[in-house]
Amino acid sequence: KNQVEQSPQSLIILEGKNCTLQCNYTVSPFSNLRWYKQDTGRGPVSLTIMTFSENTKSNGRYTATLDADTKQSSLHITASQLSDSASYICVVSFYASGGSYIPTFGRGTSLIVHP
Amino acid sequence: AAGVIQSPRHLIKEKRETATLKCYPIPRHDTVYWYQQGPGQDPQFLISFYEKMQSDKGSIPDRFSAQQFSDYHSELNMSSLELGDSALYFCASSSRGLFLAGGSHTDTQYFGPGTRLTVL
Numbered sequence: 001k002n003q004v005e006q007s008p009q010s011l012i013i014l015e016g017k018n019c020t021l022q023c024n025y026t027v028s029p030f031s032n033l034r035w036y037k038q039d040t041g042r043g044p045v046s047l048t049i050m051t052f053s054e055n056t057k058s059n060g061r062y063t064a065t066l067d068a069d070t071k072q073s074s075l076h077i078t079a080s081q082l083s084d085s086a087s088y089i090c091v092v093s094f095y096a097s098g099g100s101y102i103p104t105f106g107r108g109t110s111l112i113v114h115p
Numbered sequence: 116a117a118g119v120i121q122s123p124r125h126l127i128k129e130k131r132e133t134a135t136l137k138c139y140p141i142p143r144h145d146t147v148y149w150y151q152q153g154p155g156q157d158p159q160f161l162i163s164f165y166e167k168m169q170s171d172k173g174s175i176p177d178r179f180s181a182q183q184f185s186d187y188h189s190e191l192n193m194s195s196l197e198l199g200d201s202a203l204y205f206c207a208s209s210s211r212g213l214f215l216a217g218g219s220h221t222d223t224q225y226f227g228p229g230t231r232l233t234v235l
Contacts, residue, residue: 041203043207089157098169101224102173105158106157
């Protein structure tokens with residue numbers, strides 16, 4: 001069964017600090033891995049996307065890594081800001097028969113940044 | 116830049132009623148995906164359409180149906196609503212044709228703001 005596990009479930013950090021979120025997956029056949037930021041009650045917003053051959057991808061203060069051999073990914077947030085408080089969701093997709101990328105969503109890590 | 120538009124943003128229905136949710140993809144996007152996210156749960160893939168044809172089917176109940184129209188907007192029709200259908204329904208769009216033509220290395224999905232459906 002395709003699964004995506006994220007850790008920690010929740011995280012509280014002080015403004016300005018760095019943090020790293022983890023994602024382990026068993027999705028097969030692997031197509032791509034995305035990290036999304038989701039504010040409460042709103043649609044997910046894509047932060048990074050990586051395919052099998054990519055090991056790292058950055059988007060401003062967000063840096064994602066991917067180890068396709070161990071099926072692990074991490075999202076590193078540098079110099080956190082209050083606006084980073086949100087749920088961070090790891091989504092791993094496989095290429096389905098109809099041509100869609102069918103995503104398997106992780107439960108997300110709830111990040112709270114305190115001043 | 117234009118984003119995915121969903122309407123209505125909020126909808127309240129009674130049990131056994133019907134509901135229609137609409138999704139307007141980003142201009143020139145040809146693929147639409149529907150997701151259901153229950154309270155405290157992960158989004159679940161329901162169904163997708165590419166060039167007005169059903170592409171893939173996920174965990175969509177038989178009471179639900181969907182289609183993509185000639186202008187690429189999509190509608191999710193939900194009948195005989197149950198309390199458990201209360202959820203946030205997301206639509207996402209992508210440009211699969213661009214990817215298939217080699218113009219993009221991946222088929223990025225862009226999510227709409229969601230429609231919150233409450234069934235009483």
